[in-house]
Amino acid sequence: MRLRDKLVAPRIMRVFLLTLLVGIMMLAGLGVGAGADRVPDSFEDARQAMVARQLQRRDITDPRVLVAMGTVPRHRFVPGALASRAYGDYPLPIGDDQTISQPYIVALMTQWAEVAPGDRVLEVGTGSGYQAAVLAELTDQVWSIELLPELARQAAASLQEMGYGRVQVRSGDGYQGWPEAAPFDAILVTAAAPRVPPALAAQLKEGGRLVIPLGPPGGVQTLKRYRKTQGKLVEEASLAVRFVPLVRPPALKAGPGADPPGATMPRPGPGAPTQ
Numbered sequence: 001m002r003l004r005d006k007l008v009a010p011r012i013m014r015v016f017l018l019t020l021l022v023g024i025m026m027l028a029g030l031g032v033g034a035g036a037d038r039v040p041d042s043f044e045d046a047r048q049a050m051v052a053r054q055l056q057r058r059d060i061t062d063p064r065v066l067v068a069m070g071t072v073p074r075h076r077f078v079p080g081a082l083a084s085r086a087y088g089d090y091p092l093p094i095g096d097d098q099t100i101s102q103p104y105i106v107a108l109m110t111q112w113a114e115v116a117p118g119d120r121v122l123e124v125g126t127g128s129g130y131q132a133a134v135l136a137e138l139t140d141q142v143w144s145i146e147l148l149p150e151l152a153r154q155a156a157a158s159l160q161e162m163g164y165g166r167v168q169v170r171s172g173d174g175y176q177g178w179p180e181a182a183p184f185d186a187i188l189v190t191a192a193a194p195r196v197p198p199a200l201a202a203q204l205k206e207g208g209r210l211v212i213p214l215g216p217p218g219g220v221q222t223l224k225r226y227r228k229t230q231g232k233l234v235e236e237a238s239l240a241v242r243f244v245p246l247v248r249p250p251a252l253k254a255g256p257g258a259d260p261p262g263a264t265m266p267r268p269g270p271g272a273p274t275q
């Protein structure tokens with residue numbers, strides 16, 4: 001065996017064994033799940049290829065996350081005209097200048113959130129509802145907030161239709177979190193904020209994970225994973241990314257606790273490249 005083969009062989013074995021494990025889990029119906037129908041659809045092959053090529057070949061190793069990504073019908077969360085591109089390695093527009101993240105980013109955020117069955121999870125930025133559906137495959141306690149009422153309405157309808165009706169969606173400002181449902185084991189923010197919103201930090205349990213992209217709109221942003229340890233957020237992982245901004249609703253900009261001038265988030269421009 002040449003040196004290169006020696007290095008490559010264990011990696012191939014790992015991917016093979018993981019694929020086998022995920023296959024067995026899928027057959028055994030271990031996806032937990034809020035009840036999406038498991039009837040194979042015409043995108044089954046494209047979805048499994050996405051899991052193998054975009055996720056397993058990178059660093060998505062959590063078998064439950066791989067099963068969830070191989071189960072949720074992503075093509076049903078994108079506009080009909082884009083269904084054939086739903087499993088591509090890129091984000092897609094979902095209307096209202098917003099985007100559904102690239103599958104890898106959804107999987108990475110989910111893996112970083114370490115969601116166990118029964119965990120209480122908050123998503124900020126429902127968008128299409130796709131990330132919420134992936135989370136709902138891992139726990140039956142998911143809350144999701146979306147600023148734009150029309151997107152929230154559509155996402156709630158999609159989730160209901162696909163068997164994820166237990167996900168609670170509401171339209172509102174994610175900077176405030178969801179105090180009535182707190183505290184959470186994990187919080188995922190799917191739009192970039194200038195800094196961690198204090199309400200979200202407060203609504204995280206001790207030991208809880210916060211996954212959030214931080215940075216200016218259109219500029220360098222960093223996806224961060226924090227864990228609440230002895231009441232403080234400790235940074236554990238980060239990755240350079242691009243997301244649409246977490247928008248400050250106009251009515252709140254002048255309110256108490258608002259950002260100082262210059263730190264508020266403008267609405268995203270059309271076609272802004274995002275994850």
Ligand code: SAH
Pocket residue numbers: 094098099100101124125126127128129130131132145146147148151172173174175190191244245246247248249
């Ligand atoms: N997670 C989504 C994609 C989210 S795109 C999916 O899987 O499809 C980011 C979303 O955050 C957009 O829908 C945007 O409207 C929403 N958003 C922006 N600012 C927000 C705020 N302050 N509160 C809640 N949602 C917000």
